[in-house]
Amino acid sequence: MNAVEIKNLSKNFGAKQAVCGLNMTVPMGAIYGFIGENGSGKSTTEKMICGLIPTSGGSIKLYGKDHTDDAIRAKLGVLIEAPGCFPSLTVWDNMMLQATNLSIPHAEKEVIKILKTVRMEGAAGNKYKNCSLGMKQRVGIAMALLGNPTLLVLDEPLNGLDADGMRIMREVFTDIIKDGTRSIIVSSHLLGELQKVATHYGIIRHGKMIVEMTADELDASCRTFLALQTQNMDQAKLLLGTKFARVEEDEAGYLRVYDQTTPEEVVAFLYENGICVTEIKTDKIGLEEYYIDLMKGGK
Ligand SMILES: Nc1ncnc2c1ncn2[C@@H]1O[C@H](COP(=O)(O)OP(=O)(O)OP(=O)(O)O)[C@@H](O)[C@H]1O
Numbered sequence: 602m603n604a605v606e607i608k609n610l611s612k613n614f615g616a617k618q619a620v621c622g623l624n625m626t627v628p629m630g631a632i633y634g635f636i637g638e639n640g641s642g643k644s645t646t647e648k649m650i651c652g653l654i655p656t657s658g659g660s661i662k663l664y665g666k667d668h669t670d671d672a673i674r675a676k677l678g679v680l681i682e683a684p685g686c687f688p689s690l691t692v693w694d695n696m697m698l699q700a701t702n703l704s705i706p707h708a709e710k711e712v713i714k715i716l717k718t719v720r721m722e723g724a725a726g727n728k729y730k731n732c733s734l735g736m737k738q739r740v741g742i743a744m745a746l747l748g749n750p751t752l753l754v755l756d757e758p759l760n761g762l763d764a765d766g767m768r769i770m771r772e773v774f775t776d777i778i779k780d781g782t783r784s785i786i787v788s789s790h791l792l793g794e795l796q797k798v799a800t801h802y803g804i805i806r807h808g809k810m811i812v813e814m815t816a817d818e819l820d821a822s823c824r825t826f827l828a829l830q831t832q833n834m835d836q837a838k839l840l841l842g843t844k845f846a847r848v849e850e851d852e853a854g855y856l857r858v859y860d861q862t863t864p865e866e867v868v869a870f871l872y873e874n875g876i877c878v879t880e881i882k883t884d885k886i887g888l889e890e891y892y893i894d895l896m897k898g899g900k
């Protein structure tokens with residue numbers, strides 16, 4: 602059974618189709634990176650999953666049941682936009698207040714455990730308004746974790762974080778799913794932010810899912826190529842173009858050969874035609890580059 606199964610989902614705001622025919626599958630235990638440019642429909646989809654706004658069509662199943670089922674909704678933890686915290690109260694008091702509102706049993710023990718998970722145990726006495734952005738985001742996740750949800754839906758929790766804030770957040774995500782009972786959907790407009798932490802990816806564009814894949818599949822899609830330099834780049838480019846299907850010059854001034862070939866073959870071919878290779882290496886296009894390629898409509 603999957604944590605989330607969405608079929609043919611749509612959402613219209615008046616004449617605006619924000620989501621159109623979207624399919625999505627989030628396996629149990631996944632950190633699902635939901636990636637798309639600004640305005641592509643990530644938040645709208647997440648709000649529909651959480652039942653915050655009605656759908657205009659299609660179906661959303663959570664753990665095999667309709668997402669409007671009350672028992673299923675109780676399994677959701679949500680952070681969409683800012684958490685509802687009181688700025689002048691401490692992190693601890695905010696958490697305890699919410700725990701009381703939700704009638705969480707053994708609230709103190711639970712809050713201690715959750716603050717540890719989000720790496721906030723040392724900052725529980727800070728007033729919320731004095732927390733850094735990264736800390737505030739983690740308090741939001743802590744709030745979402747109250748009630749022991751099995752599915753967390755987090756809208757752009759990495760937005761605006763510095764490298765250290767991102768690293769801590771990645772650790773938090775990994776910690777949250779480590780016992781295999783929880784899944785997380787994390788949206789982002791940058792694929793690179795989720796690199797190394799997401800186990801699955803879904804890429805949305807203009808309200809449609811354009812591709813879903815596992816982290817391994819995504820990694821494999823990032824093609825390898827040969828990058829080389831010669832003393833006569835223009836001639837080398839022309840020549841390589843007569844033998845290989847895809848030859849391009851990159852921003853760093855290297856010629857890239859994307860075909861299945863070996864450095865030996867390329868060096869020998871150029872040498873036979875009077876061109877000396879001064880440098881050659883095997884490389885792989887990065888996730889960001891792959892994503893930009895996808896967004897342009899290529900693959
Ligand atoms: N309440 C609304 N009324 C009208 N249009 C809306 C509403 N909410 C979203 N939209 C439109 O739907 C589209 C998708 O918006 P959405 O917020 O889901 O995108 P997003 O992928 O979350 O973008 P971002 O990365 O900027 O957060 C946008 O064109 C947006 O303007």
Ligand SMILES: [Mg+2]
Pocket residue numbers: 643644645756
């Ligand atoms: Mg959004």
